[in-house]
Amino acid sequence: MSKAQAGSLHPGLNLGEEHGDDHLEAETSVFGFWVFMMSDLVTFGMFFIIFASSAHALAGGPGPKELFDLGSVAWQTGFLLVSSLTSGMAVLSLKQDHADERGSRKRLVFWLVITILLGCGFLYHEIADFVSMAAAGGGPTRSGYLTALWSLVGLHGFHVSCGILWCIVIIAGVLFQGVNRDWKLTILRWAVFWHFLDVVWIAIFSFVFLGGLI
Amino acid sequence: MVDPLFGKLSWDSIILVQEIENPNLNLLITSGAAVMIPVGGVLLIALLWWLNWWKPLLGWLTSVDHKKIGAMYIIFAVVMLFRGVVEGTLMRVHQATALNGGFLSSDHFNQLFTTHGTNMIFFVAMPFLIGLINIVVPLQIGARDVAFPRLNQISLGLTGAGGFLITISLLIGEFATGGWTGYPSYNGKLINPGVGPDYWLISLGISGIGSTLTGVNFAVTIYKMRAKGMTFMRMPLFTWTALCTSILLIFAMPPLTACCVMLGLDRYLDFHFFTNDMGGNLMNFINLFWMFGHPEVYILILPAFGVMSEISPTFSAKRLYGYTGLVAATMCIAVVSFMVWLHHFFTMGQSATVNAAFGIATLLIGIPTGVKVYDWLATLWGGRIRFTTPMIYLIGFFFLFVIGGLSGVILANPTLDYQLHNSLFLVAHFHNVIIPGVLFGILAGIHYWFPKVFGFRLMESYGKITAVCWIIGFCLTFLPLYPLGMMGMTRRTVDYSDPAYVPLMMVSGAGALFLSLAFTFIVILFWRSIVNRKKLAIPMGDPWDGRTLEWWTPSPAPDWNFAILPEVHSRDPFTEAKKDGTAYQPIEKYEDIELPSTTYYGLIIGVLGCGLGFGLVWYIWWMALASFLGCVVTAMVYGFLPKKEIVIPAEEVRKVDEAWRAEARESQGVTRDDESTEANKGLARPDALPAV
Ligand code: HEM
Ligand SMILES: [Cu+2]
Numbered sequence: 090m091s092k093a094q095a096g097s098l099h100p101g102l103n104l105g106e107e108h109g110d111d112h113l114e115a116e117t118s119v120f121g122f123w124v125f126m127m128s129d130l131v132t133f134g135m136f137f138i139i140f141a142s143s144a145h146a147l148a149g150g151p152g153p154k155e156l157f158d159l160g161s162v163a164w165q166t167g168f169l170l171v172s173s174l175t176s177g178m179a180v181l182s183l184k185q186d187h188a189d190e191r192g193s194r195k196r197l198v199f200w201l202v203i204t205i206l207l208g209c210g211f212l213y214h215e216i217a218d219f220v221s222m223a224a225a226g227g228g229p230t231r232s233g234y235l236t237a238l239w240s241l242v243g244l245h246g247f248h249v250s251c252g253i254l255w256c257i258v259i260i261a262g263v264l265f266q267g268v269n270r271d272w273k274l275t276i277l278r279w280a281v282f283w284h285f286l287d288v289v290w291i292a293i294f295s296f297v298f299l300g301g302l303i
Numbered sequence: 304m305v306d307p308l309f310g311k312l313s314w315d316s317i318i319l320v321q322e323i324e325n326p327n328l329n330l331l332i333t334s335g336a337a338v339m340i341p342v343g344g345v346l347l348i349a350l351l352w353w354l355n356w357w358k359p360l361l362g363w364l365t366s367v368d369h370k371k372i373g374a375m376y377i378i379f380a381v382v383m384l385f386r387g388v389v390e391g392t393l394m395r396v397h398q399a400t401a402l403n404g405g406f407l408s409s410d411h412f413n414q415l416f417t418t419h420g421t422n423m424i425f426f427v428a429m430p431f432l433i434g435l436i437n438i439v440v441p442l443q444i445g446a447r448d449v450a451f452p453r454l455n456q457i458s459l460g461l462t463g464a465g466g467f468l469i470t471i472s473l474l475i476g477e478f479a480t481g482g483w484t485g486y487p488s489y490n491g492k493l494i495n496p497g498v499g500p501d502y503w504l505i506s507l508g509i510s511g512i513g514s515t516l517t518g519v520n521f522a523v524t525i526y527k528m529r530a531k532g533m534t535f536m537r538m539p540l541f542t543w544t545a546l547c548t549s550i551l552l553i554f555a556m557p558p559l560t561a562c563c564v565m566l567g568l569d570r571y572l573d574f575h576f577f578t579n580d581m582g583g584n585l586m587n588f589i590n591l592f593w594m595f596g597h598p599e600v601y602i603l604i605l606p607a608f609g610v611m612s613e614i615s616p617t618f619s620a621k622r623l624y625g626y627t628g629l630v631a632a633t634m635c636i637a638v639v640s641f642m643v644w645l646h647h648f649f650t651m652g653q654s655a656t657v658n659a660a661f662g663i664a665t666l667l668i669g670i671p672t673g674v675k676v677y678d679w680l681a682t683l684w685g686g687r688i689r690f691t692t693p694m695i696y697l698i699g700f701f702f703l704f705v706i707g708g709l710s711g712v713i714l715a716n717p718t719l720d721y722q723l724h725n726s727l728f729l730v731a732h733f734h735n736v737i738i739p740g741v742l743f744g745i746l747a748g749i750h751y752w753f754p755k756v757f758g759f760r761l762m763e764s765y766g767k768i769t770a771v772c773w774i775i776g777f778c779l780t781f782l783p784l785y786p787l788g789m790m791g792m793t794r795r796t797v798d799y800s801d802p803a804y805v806p807l808m809m810v811s812g813a814g815a816l817f818l819s820l821a822f823t824f825i826v827i828l829f830w831r832s833i834v835n836r837k838k839l840a841i842p843m844g845d846p847w848d849g850r851t852l853e854w855w856t857p858s859p860a861p862d863w864n865f866a867i868l869p870e871v872h873s874r875d876p877f878t879e880a881k882k883d884g885t886a887y888q889p890i891e892k893y894e895d896i897e898l899p900s901t902t903y904y905g906l907i908i909g910v911l912g913c914g915l916g917f918g919l920v921w922y923i924w925w926m927a928l929a930s931f932l933g934c935v936v937t938a939m940v941y942g943f944l945p946k947k948e949i950v951i952p953a954e955e956v957r958k959v960d961e962a963w964r965a966e967a968r969e970s971q972g973v974t975r976d977d978e979s980t981e982a983n984k985g986l987a988r989p990d991a992l993p994a995v
């Protein structure tokens with residue numbers, strides 16, 4: 090990764106000495122990841138559009154009323170929203186003044202682990218929902234509607250799994266190599282990713298689940 | 304049926320085996336082409352062995368230097384262009400003789416236009432432009448590198464993997480027959496269960512991800528890495544167009560990726576995105592595809608416009624006319640290009656109002672494009688013009704691209720489009736913008752910037768012959784297709800029964816032979832120039848009296864581009880410095896320079912990408928899974944490895960840089976009159992006419 094030329098500095102958290110190398114590198118690295126996320130957002134947008142246009146393509150198969158379990162969806166939402174908060178706590182423990190102390194590394198790892206657990210809770214419920222939908226004759230090959238539903242929600246679930254895997258790698262990295270510049274920047278990017286999944290989930294929750302049941 | 308070890312693959316999948324078992328003309332042609340892959344591969348390896356070039360080759364493949372990566376993109380594109388031109392010529396020659404049947408079978412012909420289109424768009428035009436952007440942008444903005452050098456290498460690897468798949472389809476199996484647009488349900492599993500459509504969607508999916516990453520990389524590079532003082536409105540125009548293209552890549556590639564994923568799910572797992580029954584909707588594919596497809600054509604043309612905006616001021620020794628207008632026009636085109644996709648299917652049943660809205664939006668794009676053409680013309684006006692090779696391309700562009708644009712305006716009118724849709728008129732139109740627009744831009748750009756990377760000019764003599772061949776060949780091949788289309792001849796037809804088509808078809812076929820000749824001249828051009836490289840060398844780096852930063856370094860540009868990062872006070876910083884006489888003054892203080900070190904990352908991902916794609920196409924699940932996991936593991940390993948940097952000591956930089964500056968101060972230089980002669984060593988002497 091290259092450093093931004095002077096004049097544009099990362100506006101976020103102070104990772105190290107002010108206007109030092111960390112600061113310059115954070116600018117390209119985090120900004121670059123944001124741009125990538127915008128591209129990913131368009132991908133999600135495409136799946137949303139397809140979902141919208143297939144909302145009535147039931148082909149005689151089961152629809153939202155037969156398939157959705159709003160209780161489980163509420164749990165998923167809860168897990169994911171809280172995990173966003175805990176991921177924020179993890180990032181806060183990177184702040185310059187405590188980043189290099191042993192205590193703050195513990196704190197960082199603690200919050201990361203909590204976040205992973207919450208993410209796993211989310212996935213557990215999501216997968217359970219998928220299984221029960223399939224059992225009720227609502228597998229993805231049943232109709233255009235179900236194809237779109239499974240793909241959109243599945244795409245989000247795939248992202249969450251990637252986020253969890255990434256977080257595990259980060260924890261390993263921090264434990265073995267310490268909270269150095271590279272891992273700090275990785276954590277910042279991972280956090281953008283994780284919050285992003287939250288935002289996408291809110292859209293899925295509103296349009297797919299609530300919208301479907303109204 | 305699917306073997307666990309080899310999937311669907313069997314001996315009979317190999318074209319050569321098919322030809323031996325069941326000889327016929329079509330297979331002979333295909334296998335003739337297919338043979339070139341193993342034979343070419345063996346020859347290449349023998350050549351490398353003989354010259355003992357393994358080390359340098361590996362050095363290139365592991366390099367993260369943006370200039371080398373750019374050059375590799377362009378070499379890749381030239382190789383793929385060879386295939387594309389041969390296929391195009393084959394189709395034209397076939398159609399010239401196809402009254403009541405020609406020599407190709409319909410299946411073979413369908414594969415030809417599909418591979419030709421796919422290959423030309425994704426593995427010729429895109430890599431060419433991305434290559435140019437790679438080479439030029441960091442130099443133009445006064446940076447040492449791109450924002451994410453390793454990511455850059457990964458993008459190249461993924462593009463290469465896509466190219467590998469479409470190439471290997473020639474030897475093993477078959478390619479799709481549904482055109483470069485790959486519409487279902489023809490490309491669905493029901494009608495087309497073979498491997499062809501899988502090759503299509505997987506090669507596009509993989510290389511598409513690479514292009515998205517390139518877009519991210521260059522957007523960040525241009526936003527964050529510009530030299531001190533280079534505000535947006537001081538950026539050279541090529542950089543502006545590269546920025547717009549990057550933004551388009553970021554937003555327009557995901558629909559293509561989504562398309563490929565969805566069609567893949569339909570084909571592999573029986574989903575119902577685009578099927579005819581069970582609630583699938585194939586119009587969704589068409590909409591999604593063109594949401595990518597239309598911006599794609601601007602991804603291609605904008606950098607070509609950028610090249611034209613660089614060569615017109617340089618070769619007329621004037622400031623670019625209407626800079627602000629050109630920037631605004633570029634931005635307008637980029638934005639509006641997202642709002643016109645529906646013009647690709649006016650005839651598919653939406654209401655007249657919708658058609659009218661999209662027709663008008665399409666017509667609007669003509670305005671900024673027109674602004675640009677006038678700006679370039681005005682730049683030339685009263686300038687000190689030299690008819691170098693890039694200028695010949697520019698002149699060809701002026702006349703021919705405008706014709707292509709005007710035929711586009713005709714097609715943008717839905718009522719007329721109902722007559723012309725899917726006729727050869729359309730084929731004429733898009734080749735008319737793609738060849739004189741994109742391809743001429745690329746070739747002019749290669750001529751213009753080649754010396755910066757390799758340190759010597761391309762020969763003007765062969766350059767001019769090549770350019771003229773392209774222009775004549777283009778006119779002969781494609782202009783006759785306009786009347787043919789209006790006479791009612793449809794595109795993608797393997798034969799016809801109306802003898803009235805024959806004369807014009809003959810002209811077009813002859814023109815295609817001319818285009819093959821033009822391609823041959825490109826090869827000769829490179830070969831002769833390499834042989835004569837000593838005489839053509841321009842070590843001082845500024846062969847054309849350039850105006851922007853990239854000319855302010857020696858040629859070939861050193862690994863670090865600039866000994867000290869330049870500071871910019873105007874739009875044409877180098878011209879200013881030359882006028883003040885400060886361009887080559889000695890510098891007091893040099894500093895150590897850090898550069899990213901070589902890495903195998905991109906190479907590994909590229910090879911694994913080939914494995915993933917091949918495994919998926921042939922249902923060789925273990926191979927696909929292993930390659931995928933391999934990618935994940937590679938990414939993790941590289942996450943843990945420390946990011947190495949090479950430090951180039953200040954002393955070394957000083958030696959190189961001082962030698963260059965001293966040579967430039969002592970040298971006489973050449974005037975513009977002698978620019979194309981051997982006297983040109985890369986130092987521009989002020990001209991009789993003052994530069995405006
Ligand atoms: C160099 C000389 C070229 C020749 C002789 C040539 C010839 C042809 C021919 C005969 C067709 C089939 C027309 C039909 O459907 O009836 C075709 C289609 C096409 N060509 Fe070219 N072409 C050339 C260059 C290019 C270039 C440079 C590009 C793009 C960068 C390009 C992109 C396409 C595309 C996208 C199609 C449509 C394929 C489809 O129908 O799906 N061609 N070309
Ligand atoms: Cu279009």
